[in-house]
Amino acid sequence: MIKKIIFTMVRLFFGLFLYAFGLVLAINSNIGLSPWDVFGQGISKTLNITMGHATISVGFVIILINFILGERIGWGTIFNMIFIGEFMDILMLNRLIPISTNFVVSVIMMFCGVMVIALATFLYIGAELGAGPRDGLMVALTRKTNKSVRVVRSIIEIGALVVGYLLGGFVGIGTLIMAFSVGHAVQFIFKLFKFDVSKVKHRYIVDDILFVKNNLY
Template sequence: MIKKIISTMVRLFFGLFLYAFGLVLAINSNIGLSPWDVFGQGISKTLNITMGHATISVGFVIILINFMLGERIGWGTIFNMIFIGEFMDILMFNRIIPVSTNIVISVIMMFCGVMVIALATFLYIGAELGAGPRDGLMVALTRKTNKSVRVVRSIIEISALVVGYLLGGFVGIGTLIMAFSVGHAVQFIFKVFKFDVSKVKHRYILDDILFVKNSLYQINE
């Protein structure tokens, strides 16, 4: 039991770190922010906060939307909201990933970022502790519309892009690459690992609360 919990948490946090790494790769490719980072930058400018904290703020709002759509919240959802933003700030403030000044390197960094994000999505959703805010939205809309992950994810990314641009986020050729490729990359990774996101059985926070409550009730008896 303990080994399973540890392996699950390692998978979750490795996925969250990879997601942040993929985002910073895209940012530092210097040819345009990813759609969600365009949105995050717009929020960052509006509220005068860091990109990481903007990501956390956006995640909180999306969690509320997911809840209204009937998507249950897991520990992975909360950790996603908090730690991806914090990992992003650590990577950016310490300049761990260099900023590209070469167009060829920039394009390579952008596509690498896309694939890293797709792999990270598979890892932390597969931990079955609840999808992250954005991916929870993807899952909820996939279930409600019966559309493919590729279509739903692309619509979400493009919507974030448009709103972010209106808020003053930076848009470049890399932004379009991210907007139209992330959904395809995620679906490709899911197929490679034969991962059906609609069949994932997450353990949610409410499940743990009920488990603790029932355990305490049995002890008191």
Template sequence: MSSASPIYKFIRLFFGLFLYSVGIVMTINANLGLAPWDVFHKGLSTTFGITMGQASIAVGFMIVIIAFFLGERIGWGTVFNMYFIGYFIDILMLNNLIPIFDSFIPSLIMMLGGMFVIGCATVAYIGAELGSGPRDGLMIALTKRTNKSVRFIRNTIEICALSIGYLLGGTLGIGTVIMSLCIGYFVQFAFKLLKFDVTKIHHRYIDEDIIFLKKRFATSEK
């Protein structure tokens, strides 16, 4: 994958980010309760009168800053993930491009489908090798700093996001429980189905591009 052209990587990245947004909106429009981070986004949306997408962007921006000061490296994929997932969510939701279901069975199917789409989108955007998303970056940074397990750190972060979001007016439901317990399995299933080995991924970070450009300009000036 590392030998792929930059154009291919960016196309794959943006396809993955758009697909991820589709999966998120499917779980939201299933109307069975929001995923932990979306409970937080909904709480911010309700409190400050902004859209879900704008809340996602704001949270992503804050997380990128925190992760950076904790020593986590940032890729172009991290920055674009921070902005464009929220942007795509707003496009999909404000234009009603994905239906909303009220009956339990169609809603459940929609939510399960959304989790599978998120799994496939994760393969697409991580496979671009341009850096992990802000929330994954924060999880990695805290894991390194605390020497706690990934599972403990991830659960702690999501419980905090869920609790704060609920206090701010976010929506909980049976879907919140299902997604909290099952999203990892759907992502893992997508990885296996698409034969994606995350251990073979080698991300390229922004600082590497800055160093490369400095060397390039220094060479051209001689």
């Protein structure tokens, strides 16, 4: 039991670190950001905070919205909100990943970032501790509106992109690369590892509360 918990947490945090690493690779490719990162950068510039703290702030607001909409929250959701942003700041503030000034290098960095994000998604979702805030928002709105996942996801990301751009976020060819390639990359990684996301059974915070309650009383 203890070994399983340790393995799950290592998998989760390694996935979160890789996700941050992939995001910073894409950001430092210097040819455009993903829709959510355009939004995060816009918030960062507007509030004069780091990119990582902007990501955390946005994640916190989204989790509140998810909770109001009735979406169940897992420990992985909370850790996703906090640690991806913190890992991003560690990587960016310490300049551990160089900023590209060469277009060919930039494109390579962008695609590497996409593949790292896809691998990270497999790792953290496979930990079965809850979806990330943005994935949770997509699920909650899909359930509430009865619209398709594709429509809801598109509306959310277009909204994040437009608001982020108006706030000063950087939109470029990399934005298009991220928008159209991440889904395909995630699908490729899932297929490579024979990972069926429909069979994932997340454990939520309320499950742990009930477990403790039942054992105490």
